[in-house]
Amino acid sequence: MSRPTHRRPEYRKINKDLFVLTYGALVAQLCKDYEKDEDVNKYLDKMGYGIGTRLVEDFLARSCVGRCHSYSEITDIIAQVAFKMYLGITPSVTCNNSSRNEFSLILDKNPLVEFVEELPAGRSSLCYCNLLCGIIRGALEMVHLAADVTFLQDRLKGDSVTEIGITFLKKPEEKKYRRKK
Amino acid sequence: MADEALFLLLHNEMVSGVYKSAEQGEVENGRCITKLENMGFRVGQGLIERFTKDTARFKDELDIMKFICKDFWTTVFKKQIDNLRTNHQGIYVLQDNKFRLLTQMSAGKQYLEHASKYLAFTCGLIRGGLSNLGIKSIVTAEVSSMPACKFQGQKG
Numbered sequence: 001m002s003r004p005t006h007r008r009p010e011y012r013k014i015n016k017d018l019f020v021l022t023y024g025a026l027v028a029q030l031c032k033d034y035e036k037d038e039d040v041n042k043y044l045d046k047m048g049y050g051i052g053t054r055l056v057e058d059f060l061a062r063s064c065v066g067r068c069h070s071y072s073e074i075t076d077i078i079a080q081v082a083f084k085m086y087l088g089i090t091p092s093v094t095c096n097n098s099s100r101n102e103f104s105l106i107l108d109k110n111p112l113v114e115f116v117e118e119l120p121a122g123r124s125s126l127c128y129c130n131l132l133c134g135i136i137r138g139a140l141e142m143v144h145l146a147a148d149v150t151f152l153q154d155r156l157k158g159d160s161v162t163e164i165g166i167t168f169l170k171k172p173e174e175k176k177y178r179r180k181k
Numbered sequence: 182m183a184d185e186a187l188f189l190l191l192h193n194e195m196v197s198g199v200y201k202s203a204e205q206g207e208v209e210n211g212r213c214i215t216k217l218e219n220m221g222f223r224v225g226q227g228l229i230e231r232f233t234k235d236t237a238r239f240k241d242e243l244d245i246m247k248f249i250c251k252d253f254w255t256t257v258f259k260k261q262i263d264n265l266r267t268n269h270q271g272i273y274v275l276q277d278n279k280f281r282l283l284t285q286m287s288a289g290k291q292y293l294e295h296a297s298k299y300l301a302f303t304c305g306l307i308r309g310g311l312s313n314l315g316i317k318s319i320v321t322a323e324v325s326s327m328p329a330c331k332f333q334g335q336k337g
Contacts, residue, residue, distance in 0.1 A: 014232055014256050019188045021227045025220040026195055033202075047198055051190040058186045086187050115227070
């Protein structure tokens with residue numbers, strides 16, 4: 001079976017549009033179903049978690065990344081490989097604290113909000129892209145890394161950039177293994 | 182392409198999310214299907230606008246349906262519709278023998294009754310696309326054997 005070796009650039013764009021538009025329709029529907037912004041945010045995060053737990057397998061199969069030895073390596077891979085692969089952007093990574101377990105992904109271009117002009121009236125604390133936080137959290141949990149992922153800054157809320165904060169949490173099992181040895 | 186995985190997973194999560202927050206029963210089932218179909222409608226409208234921005238005007242209804250079967254389906258689902266039938270009086274049947282959103286499910290009878298949940302969004306997608314091309318329609322879908330399915334579009 002032959003496959004076209006290169007697609008017309010419009011096809012790729014429209015493929016991405018499909019995801020972006022579907023996400024927009026989903027958020028719109030959720031805003032209709034839930035009155036409180038926190039509920040919508042929580043729901044998006046939960047959905048993202050479900051997606052992340054499955055997406056990580058697809059990611060590992062496609063990318064063949066090797067084993068990571070530090071949190072900063074993991075965050076770099078999320079930013080430079082995963083985001084590039086699925087959303088076509090490369091956020092920049094900064095480390096927020098000296099114990100090297102808090103990182104920020106700074107997105108200056110966010111394809112998910114391509115068709116969003118502004119948050120609807122009365123929805124000022126809606127985290128439109130909260131799905132991303134859930135996805136990262138779910139994916140990390142599937143590789144046995146607990147993390148807190150939240151939006152620190154959001155362009156839709158008036159900040160200058162969109163910033164996702166990842167805080168790696170200490171695994172409680174670590175201590176157990178050490179004691180056994 | 183990697184993008185496909187994202188959309189597939191999002192779609193599956195949407196379906197399970199809509200049904201999780203609903204109770205059992207025929208009425209609820211219908212409401213969930215409507216919700217999903219309406220979401221698909223919005224997406225279909227937007228998508229067809231972006232898609233046909235630079236294409237030539239369509240000659241007639243059949244031309245539009247062929248566009249949906251070939252270009253639209255290829256872009257969204259990476260393959261063309263396998264069979265298009267019409268009675269030339271406003272009813273079109275699009276048959277896809279290996280529908281992308283159903284291939285990940287078991288090909289036997291196990292999930293046949295649940296398959297319609299996964300077709301609702303696409304019905305809306307087609308209806309939205311047609312609506313923005315000037316055709317008001319009702320789109321339904323049926324699955325006789327996984328992963329093949331038929332979408333029936335009726336004008337009016």
